Amino acid sequence: MRRRIRKVFLGRHLMVKGEYVDAILKGTKTTTVRLGIVIPKYRTIIIHGGGRVIGKAIIEEVKHKRIRDLTDADAKLDGFSNKRELLRELKKVYKDVAPSDYATIIKFRLVQLARNTSEDHMYLGFDPVDIARIAMRYDLPLSKDDWKILELVSRKGSIRRAAQELGGLEKRRLIRRVLRKVVRLLVNKGIIEPKEEELTTDLNEKEKKT
DSSP states (O other): OOOOOOEEEEOSEEEEOGGGHHHHHHTSOOEEEEESEEEESOSEEEEEETTEEEEEEEEEEEEEEEGGGOOHHHHHHTTOSSHHHHHHHHHHHHSOOOTTSEEEEEEEEEEEETTSOOSOGGGTTSOHHHHHHHHTTSOOOOOHHHHHHHHHHHHHSSHHHHHHHHTSGGGHHHHHHHHHHHHHHHHHTTSSOOOHHHHHHHHHHHHHHO
């Protein structure tokens, strides 16, 4: 009997096991191998691991191979010593893995670490839309109105367009207030770990201006 091809879409978030976070940060893991035909919907993604955000990445290449055609080189890029070790992990995750099954190799490059803030410290080096999308992946103590604003920012792709949807550009202050709350929650829960002195200084300065 012919096996059905597993086909899934990858959204804006890539989840990895916590044990792989260090390898990604060190640059020894630059790919992820997933069972089936995985189709990324976006080139820019946010990688999560171990219950926190690792950073933003660019998908540089996507390849599809049969399991039997995977190589030691493929395994090493994924942080494993050899193909046998990679296959052992795939079987642990997916259980039923056959040599004829397809696998997808997603090559990525980190372009923004969650702990390295940029000039816009207010959003920890991310843009406001990223913060909204990250928040929506975690169980944060927010009101229904707050969640509505985050969903709107994520869907519209900017604070300005979200404010217009809410009734006018004057709503931007409300949206930024929600995003500031979200930043604090993400930091307090250890989901994002910026440099504490930079975050504290910048949040205090922002509060004085509003």
